[in-house]
Amino acid sequence: MDFIDKTLRAHGAMVGRMLIGLLFVFSGAGIVMNGVDGFVGMIETRGLPMASLLAWVVVLIKIAAGGALMLGYKTKEAALALLVFTLLATIFYHMNLEDVNLFKNLAIMGGLMYVYIYGPGPGWKLKTS
16 A cells, blocks of 8 residues: 555646546547537527637637646646636536536536645646746
């Protein structure tokens, strides 16, 4: 157990932030690969303004902030951007107790809060200096 504990303390935060970031990068890339028009339509169903622009802003946030989280670059800013995005997505699309995405999003927000508060943690991260 000592080996597992040491390994997780040394690399667990890094792996955790990379997995959270990967979720957003793949989701943003999936929107682009499947055609942004379908995503624009989903935004329009909620009556949000400038759906086309908003769709591209969402894609940019998911890919850029998710990638930054994975790289350990401006980790707090990336975690905060993704936290706000996930909160808004939850409010607009998943406020039903029968929607499993509500609880998934709450768990993701918990992980993002942890990254925001404690930073990238030990392990590899992109050096900014």
